[in-house]
Amino acid sequence: MTYTKRIHCRPLFLAIAILSSLVGCGSQPAQPSYSVPQRAYSQQCNITQSESYIWLEQEDEWLGLPEQARQQFEQEQIDWIKENVLIVSLGQKNTAGYDIELSQWLLEQDYWQVTRITRAPQAGKLNAMVMTSPCVMVKIPKGIKSFSLINPEGRVLGRWPY
Numbered sequence: 001m002t003y004t005k006r007i008h009c010r011p012l013f014l015a016i017a018i019l020s021s022l023v024g025c026g027s028q029p030a031q032p033s034y035s036v037p038q039r040a041y042s043q044q045c046n047i048t049q050s051e052s053y054i055w056l057e058q059e060d061e062w063l064g065l066p067e068q069a070r071q072q073f074e075q076e077q078i079d080w081i082k083e084n085v086l087i088v089s090l091g092q093k094n095t096a097g098y099d100i101e102l103s104q105w106l107l108e109q110d111y112w113q114v115t116r117i118t119r120a121p122q123a124g125k126l127n128a129m130v131m132t133s134p135c136v137m138v139k140i141p142k143g144i145k146s147f148s149l150i151n152p153e154g155r156v157l158g159r160w161p162y
Helices: 002-026 059-063 067-071
Strands: 039-042 052-056 083-089 099-107 111-119 135-141 146-150 156-160
Touching: 052 156, 083 099, 083 146, 099 135
Parallel strands: 111 146
Antiparallel strands: 039 135, 052 083, 083 135, 099 111, 146 156
């Protein structure tokens, strides 16, 4: 009788162990892995107001931008179902030599943070006298719940969605 109980208990124990391991593995949701998104730069963004941060979630918002600004990024092919867009603009400048960079990306599960670095022409150095409006555009996956843009000192310049 004891021998028979062991035979019946062993398959039951094995089945419980397998089910427990499957339930444990299944309870961990798959985490998407993100990489630093590609950025598109332009020296002629044609967004002339002062420094600005433009967050776009829908195509009709994109169509609200000046046509000249949209033309700078027409090759980017935005998938509005999967992506939001951030445009960081320095506004209109009267000399060459201005640059904008997004760096030090922090990519967490549903929170991203990036640092905006601005470079101005060196004082005393000759630069072409030409009107520019430098900007950078980056596509952000819609799965990101919070996105922050900070300056190198850590001050928050913008946070989306609001």
